[in-house]
Amino acid sequence: QQQVKQSPQSLIVQKGGISIINCAYENTAFDYFPWYQQFPGKGPALLIAIRPDVSEKKEGRFTISFNKSAKQFSLHIMDSQPGDSATYFCAASVGGSRLTFGEGTQLTVNP
Amino acid sequence: DGGITQSPKYLFRKEGQNVTLSCEQNLNHDAMYWYRQDPGQGLRLIYYSQIVNDFQKGDIAEGYSVSREKKESFPLTVTSAQKNPTAFYLCASSRDRLAGWTGELFFGEGSRLTVL
Numbered sequence: 286q287q288q289v290k291q292s293p294q295s296l297i298v299q300k301g302g303i304s305i306i307n308c309a310y311e312n313t314a315f316d317y318f319p320w321y322q323q324f325p326g327k328g329p330a331l332l333i334a335i336r337p338d339v340s341e342k343k344e345g346r347f348t349i350s351f352n353k354s355a356k357q358f359s360l361h362i363m364d365s366q367p368g369d370s371a372t373y374f375c376a377a378s379v380g381g382s383r384l385t386f387g388e389g390t391q392l393t394v395n396p
Numbered sequence: 397d398g399g400i401t402q403s404p405k406y407l408f409r410k411e412g413q414n415v416t417l418s419c420e421q422n423l424n425h426d427a428m429y430w431y432r433q434d435p436g437q438g439l440r441l442i443y444y445s446q447i448v449n450d451f452q453k454g455d456i457a458e459g460y461s462v463s464r465e466k467k468e469s470f471p472l473t474v475t476s477a478q479k480n481p482t483a484f485y486l487c488a489s490s491r492d493r494l495a496g497w498t499g500e501l502f503f504g505e506g507s508r509l510t511v512l
Contacts, residue, residue, distance in 0.1 A: 294436060317499050328400075328486050328503030329439070374438060383454070384501060386431075386438040 289377050291387025298394050304362035306390045308375035311356065315377040319384070320349065320360050323372045332373070333360070365394045398423045400504035402487050407509045409474075409481070417472045417507045419487035426492035428470035429501065432456060433484040442485075445470055446492070474509060482511045 291308045298304045308318075319334035335342045335349040335358065342349045348361040362369055375387040400421045409415045421428065427446045431439040441454030445464040459478025464470055470489075474481045485508075488501040 291438070319499065321501075326505070328488070328505050329501075330503065331500045334499065378499070383441060383444065386440075388436055388438040 289375060289385050289387045291375050291390060293390060294388065295391045296393070298365045298392065300365065300367060300394055300396050302365050302394075304365045304369070304392055304394070305359060306373055306375070306392070307357065307359045308377075308387050309355075309357045310377050312377070312379070313356070314379045315385075316380065317378045318349070318351065318358050319376050320347075321374045321376065321386075323374065323389075325371075329372075329374060362392075365392075367394045367396050370394050400487055400489055400502055402485075402504035402507050404507060405505065407507060409509060409511050411511055412476045414473055414475050415481075415509065417474070417485055417487075417509070419470045419472065419504060420468055421470075421487075421489045421502075421504075422468065423489055423502060424467075425489035425502070426467070427490045428464070429488040429490075430454075430460070430462065430470070430472045431486040431488065433486055433506070439486065442472065481509055484508050 289310045320332045321329035322332040323329040333344050333347050335351050337353050346363045351358045370393050373390045376384045378384045403418045429444040430442040433439050440456050442460050443462040445451035448467050451462050451464050461473045484506050486506045487504045490501050
């Protein structure tokens with residue numbers, strides 16, 4: 286019930302391409318869905334987050350798409366750059382407490 | 397600069413030894429968390445504390461212990477009872493719901509523990 290399933294585990298994209306990472310959840314009580322970005326040897330940092338009252342949120346090249354009926358949400362990185370190479374985690378929580386994280390996606394953007 | 401400081405960054409331990417990982421924050425956050433990161437398994441919650449002198453078990457608390465005697469500090473002890481302690485440990489904090497909470501977790505840079 287508390288799991289968040291993330292795919293793919295790894296992703297290789299060419300510079301300028303679109304990176305897409307997907308997550309699915311079961312708990313319909315989840316009401317906060319953030320994405321975190323982690324560079325090697327560092328802690329994760331919040332990238333972008335969405336609440337279920339909207340279907341899409343865009344911040345620069347990063348967009349979250351949210352499908353409440355399918356219990357899925359995804360991160361789209363437009364015009365992917367080598368500097369975007371990192372591990373991305375989706376997460377979900379009820380009321381923002383006790384975030385449940387996905388397994389992570391290692392993104393590599395080739396120059 | 398405000399932030400979360402974890403120490404040590406790297407730690408080696410012999411089997412059967414307890415080890416304590418330090419986490420200090422100067423963000424004036426009420427809530428603090430410990431996560432364990434293993435390849436392909438995401439971040440799993442070990443313990444969390446929403447207020448001084450109080451803490452709750454997360455999903456994988458067995459073999460770990462914590463204390464929260466000060467708002468700024470939330471040390472994690474990895475005991476000899478933890479069967480597979482080699483991992484990357486992350487400390488995080490967040491604002492309290494009544495103090496401008498946004499849902500965001502602020503992470504430290506982590507401590508990598510290797511059991512020899």
